[in-house]
Amino acid sequence: MTTTDSTPASGRAPMDPLRRTAFIAGVMYLITFAGSIPARFYFLDPVLNDPGYIVGSGADTRVLVGGLLDIVTALAGIASAVVLFRVVKRHNETLALGLVTSRLLEAAIMAVGVVSLFAVVTLRQDLSGVAGAEEAALTTVGAALVAAYEWTFLLGPGVMAVVNALLLGTLMYRSGLVPRVIPLMGLIGAPLLLTSNVATMLGVNDATTVWSLVGVAPIFFWELSLGIWLTVMGFRPSHITAGMTASVDRDAEPSRM
Secondary structure (H helix, E strand, O other), X not given: XXXXXXXXXXXXXXXXXXXXXXXXXXXXXXXXXHHHHHHHHHHOHHHHHOOOHHHOOOOHHHHHHHHHHHHHHHHHHHHHHHHHHHHHOOOOHHHHHHHHHHHHHHHHHHHHHHHHHHHHHHHHHHOOOOOXXXXXXXXXXXXXXXXXXXXXXXXXXXXHHHHHHHHHHHHHHHHOOOOOXXXXXXXXXXXXXXXXHHHHHOOOOOOOOHHHHHHHHHHHHXXXXXXXXXXXXXXXXXXXXXXXXXXXXHHHOOOEO
């Protein structure tokens, strides 16, 4: 007597576990873009570009939303590494574990920056209406907290993005899980971005220069194309997926009695 699994009520075949892993990882990467770009260039703009924000009228809700989007970005980054770990560890477990650790550190650094901006909002709400020396002192404190955020942005999404690109780019390039041109962008962009970031730390570069743009562009397109490819196409067949697919197929075989 042969028994088979029943067809789902929806009439759809269940998604292959590997395809589901790639899809979730890809969506997590895309969420990092959906969260970080509007946070940096719209929601956090009032506090980042107004030196007197802490003693002014403020746009607190907008800033708080921006901070929460940064937290979502950080959590999505961790999730992408954790989801990919079960697959990429089959190629090199050390690099795979390093990727998860790197994402955790990046998220921790980003959280420190978000807390700094939330502190600006709290001080503005609690100490609004001060004048004279108190206003000058409060403005200085606000500037210091914003500077702390800028440093966490440089070290978190900046320097740690280089580490992430080197680790995951190496894993993806060697395993062939995605077209090699995608991780190649990350591997080429990593040293460019690192050079740009180090120059910014030393005060010889600025985030608005062509140098910074050249450093950011390859990493931007590496992560965006990786997210789109994993979401739409999934993993390419490789020595890694072959072993995992065989295991899944054996588990899915109908039982015989």
